[in-house]
Amino acid sequence: MKAIAPMQAERLFTPFLDAVDGTLCLPARANAADIHALVAAHRLRFPLLIDAAATLREHLDAATHAPASCRFGPYCDNILSVNWRLPCGRIARIGEHVVKTTTGYDWLRFLLHSGSRFGEPVDYVLRLRPDCGFNVVARFDGDGAALRDCVSRLLHSGWMHWWDAVDFIAEGAAASVRVTVHCPAEEAPIFAEQLTGVATKARARLTLKNDPPPSFDGLPDVIIKTTPDRAIGLANELARDAVRCEALAYHGVVHVHLRAGQDLAERAHTLMQPYLGELHALGGDWHSRWLPETPPSVTESRWIETLEHALHGA
């Protein structure tokens, strides 16, 4: 077989909406309203938005998961590709138009949450999901044991696949569990019955809202990735020093919202110090969009140097 000649130019994406595949390419500066305006008429949605005003790029700089990751996975499983501006200024295509690929090394997932260390995103290709037209938001209240029981019952059954979100929310000493369901209106009573059953068995109080207006938690100041069985405890502990913590229960992610102020970076750093050993032992991590980049370890510096050589166009 004759060798195929190398390409002379990058196959960059231009903005598109593929309503059949449910894929959308749009600029990294787009926000929730921009996405909704493009996809709603096609009965599609991008369920991983957590802030109404923030751009997609700001979402990815602040967080790796959203509440709806419970059902659809982290951002990196829902962003298929990017046009990426390299440090040298040129733009390269990273990833594919299609929903599945094993073609080459996975630079996409490596770069998505790398901040500005290796360049920056110009456009994202999003994987969209069918818009079923109806939402149910459930709130469970009760003591700590009841809420933990709720979360366990919600996650450890076949129903887990159908909750958009199962979030434990701690605000100071108060706590609740929030479940979001996205479904056709005719299925809402089936979900309501199941949620009622969970509340009864766990001895928790349930409040159901049918199709409430969309609400957003806002971008977190600190995110922590731990194991699911550790996330609720961590959210409870961190809530003492924060305005609010959301534990995205299935993925073991904690979103921390700190009190507004001038010293967010310092407070984020101080808040996390007692937990670093535990997180590293579990293969977890933490990140704050307010903190400057941390230096790499000695071992990874060598690898990074090689990658940077390529990224700078050498």
Next chain:
Amino acid sequence: MASPAQLAGYASDALGYKSYRPDAVVIPADAEELVGFMQGARQLGVPVILRGAGTSLSGGPVAAQGGVIVHTSALKRILEINVEGFWCEVECGVALNDLDAALKPHGVFYPPDPSSGPVCTLGGNVASNAGGAHCFRYGVTSNYVLGVEVILLDGSVHRFGGPAGGRGPWREDWKRFMIGSEGTLGAFTRFWLRLLPLPEKVWTFRATYPDLRSIEAAIHALVAHSSYPAAIEMLDPRGVAMVERSQMACGLPEGSFMLLAEIDGPAVLVDARVEPVAQLLRRAGSKDVVFSDEDTLRQKLWKARKAAGGLLGQLSPDYVVQDAVIPKRALADVLQLVYDEADAAGIRAVNIFHAGDGNLHPNFLFDSRVPGELEKVELISERLMRRVIEVGGTLSGEHGIGNDKAAYMPLVFGPDSMRLQWAVPAAFNPTHQLNPLKVFGHRRFAA
């Protein structure tokens, strides 16, 4: 192992027709022994090829440049199943179905399900980022790997991630490069994998369609449906004919396209979705929609799909299965190209694939002993890959590149993205001693 008879078993993978006799095969007893081997191999300057069960369909775990195959079959312990945390820790040589069997009593499962499940190992699955029939909803291997333990060529052992699935103490998320790296960066020893609760109930649907346009309409309607099917599979008329002319015949109409779909969930929810899904399949033009939630009947509905893979081997001494992924709007276009090219060259082509993902598996049946047949298949494959890239697709969805598709990589990557691709092995395996000539054909090891 070094005797010719022993080495013969390692000369090829499931791709079959390309064989390369290794110089030796080693089976380390544990990870510690593997560390020692890697250090020794580096000093000796021999190519090293990691291999699980050898079920790769891309010419991945073969000694394309000679060297030593490391068979990881002894590293087969399931170390921990943590149900509360939805994770498990396993060694790389665990067979996929053995893990499934161990997880089932706990009410959880690991979703990727390549058809080689009874024998393929998790090491091979992670190395090739394996998929399977139910990946339409559940996703592929990379969606479920929380952490990887890797031995690099210098013998250093690193853990990237772990049960929590983050970066661990590293600044960067190095596991991302490891998953799907096809044995070119390091030797995997263990993984931490994410688990899901088992679905309570499954309904399987089978429908046939008289033409491509109507089955395409059914596929498009299914992917947008609120039941979120777990699997949407398709067998083309040539596949249907192959099954119906065999002992595995199951009464499918000659000349029809067969669609297989599966929905799952809690009984009360999924039962309510059955009739809407059946109506959707009928509206698209099927007159023989059958469905069941009963295990024996479901297996019968799957029969044609599952039998087809095995029948290919009976019909032809050799076959190549391609793995391109295309946007679903291009399905008719690309399938027509497969038929036109194969018919013109006198090569039999059968399509059995994951329609929901747009993940095509055209199988080209040929006899490598007949002069010119392999060249014809390679020419068809190249034309197919060019068309796939033109319509916005990619070379591989779940099999990996191996040495089978390495030649097509210049169709995908421009000058900058190609340089980034090359930088990854340059960081971890700069001499290409690990699995040379794979992924990129120019990755040749110079001792």
